[in-house]
Amino acid sequence: MSKLTETLNNFLDLDEKSLQAFLENGHILKISKSKKLIEEGEVSEFLFFIQKGSVRSYYFRDDKDITISFSLEGEFITSMSSFITQTPSYENIEAMEDCEMWCISHKSLMDLFEEYHDLERAYRLLLEQYYIRLEEHLIFSKFKNARERYEELIQYKPEIIQKASVGQIASFLDMSIETLSRIRASL
Known part of the structure; x- marks a missing residue:
């Protein structure tokens, strides 16, 4: 748990x-490569912390798989809008490799907030970090050219x-596989 403790601190x-209390209310989950943590249309019941492995978030548009984010060891992941509102998710979250996660349910987390206000503050700071990353990604994708991205x-x-x-990376960077290949070849 040291990586989780370090991240929280x-x-x-x-x-x-x-x-x-926070650590005791969660549990370890091991998932295999390509297994989904969350599927579109499901309510995101858990907040996950990646202890080992990596995941990607994606959705489908016009029968195309669009990658919207990658998350690595030491990061929290969930379908944030679904987790916060407890409504169905628009995204899928899938393991890119075998993963070990620590997770806590929405209900357990909300119950902990009632008793431990410093946890609630830590959660707010986590959400602020999430928002900043989201805003940076929006700027990143709209104002930089393909090579810069x-x-x-x-x-x-x-x-x-x-x-x-390569397809997932190209999708995330909002470019074709061919464009990505040209950029990689020129570096």
Whole structure:
């Protein structure tokens, strides 16, 4: 649990009692490569922390698989809008490799917030970080050219290049596989 504890303490120094309650209310989940954590149309009941492995979030549009994010070890993942509102998800979240996750249910988390207000604050800070990443990705995808988007991916998440397929990377970067291949060849 040290990676999870370290990540939580990066948001704020949690009281030991709060931290223990949080850890005790979750459990470990192991999933195989290509297995889905969340499917479109399901309510996201869990917040996951990736202890080992990587996942991608995607949706379908016009029968095309569109990758919207990649998440790696040390990151939290869920279909955030579904988890917060407890309504059906528009996205799928799939393991890109065998994964080990720590997870906590929405109900358990909400119950903990009633008793441990520092956990609620940590959650708010987690949501703020999520929002910032979402905004940066929006800017990243709208205002940078294809080469700049690929270079930024290499700079900030180079592990994705080894873990995701060329099609998934191209989809995430909003370019064709051919364009991605040309960019890679020119570097």
